[in-house]
Amino acid sequence: MAKCQLLITSRGRVFECAVEEGITWETQRKGAPGQLNFNVIKDDILGFYEGDQVRFIYDGKPIFNGFVFTKKRSNNRIISVTAFDQLWYLKNKDVVTYKGKTAAQVLQMLAKDFRLQLGIVADTKHVIATRVEDTSELFTVLDNALSITTKNTGSIYVLYDDYGKLNLRDVKMLKLDILIDEESGETFEYTTSIADNTYNKIRVYREDKKTGKRENYYAQHGENMNQWGIIQLTESLEEGENGQVKANALLALYNRKSRKLHINKVFGDTRVRGGSTLGVQMYLGDLTVANFMMVEKVKHTFSESDHRMDLSLIGGDFVA
Secondary structure, three states, X not given: OOOEEEEEEEOOEEEXXXXXXXXXXXXXXXXXXXXXXXXXXXXXXXXXXXXXXXXXXXXXXXXXXXXXXXXXXXXXXXXXXXXXXXXXXXXXXEEEEEEEEOHHHHHHHHHHHOOOOEEXXXXXXXXXXXXXXXXXXXXXXXXXHHHHHHHHHOOOEEEEEOOOOEEEEEHHHHEEEEEEOOOOOOEEEEEEEOOOOOOOEEEEEEEOOOOOOEEEEEEEOHHHHHHHOOOEEEEEOOOOOOHHHHXXXXXXXXXXXXXXXXXXXXXXXXXXXXXXXXXXXXXXXOOEEEEEEEEEEEEEEEOOOOEEEEEEEEEOOOOO
């Protein structure tokens, strides 16, 4: 049995397609749908249309369940196809108003309105008092709700499509037993920085409309202020937010240098998707790296004899 199995359902018929080598599947941590690209070999029987369901299975494991969005002919026999998973429909724009809802409840509300299928939805717990999103992408609506949740609780959540079901999971549940080192891929680039989403002093404030006074709440890390200088983040408080709790949570999230790793042609693992967390251990001459990093973006390339990944990993700045 072939490792690569690609099925298209069209008007009540299921076609198992003959495809060229090099099927690619790409996912990102947030703000983009999963994408499958493949070249199908046309014969006298095969016929399919935009909007038809596409399923991709590799070595018996379900990988992708989405829909045909683009077809391109390069010659009489080859059709290049781009398919997206259900997350594509979060590109819809709408005016969204809600009150007293958690980010999870906002997702459930939007899923009902736009006929999206849900799987596991974590209880994000933090209640957002009120919010109006004016003509915004649904991606933006959900990202804002999740960002507010993270800034008040320190918990990070990832939204992804798992073979036709939208899941919202705590990032702690997406940690994999995979170790990446400097020998894992063909080429790599590792960067650290305190210039991008690093803060060692936090100030949050609330305007008291009755008294005209401003309430300030602070959190800071003296050692890093001495080492890096003062790098301050200032934010206003939303209705219902606890000032000191939010300041402490923001410091815990941002008081660290960012880390980025790009590594190509890593041996493939179908469990890896945007939002997964992997172990990284690298010896770089005068520097040893040993920590967990999150997948910001991954591109899988599948063939009958090989499966490779191009990975973009981040650490320390993955909440913004």
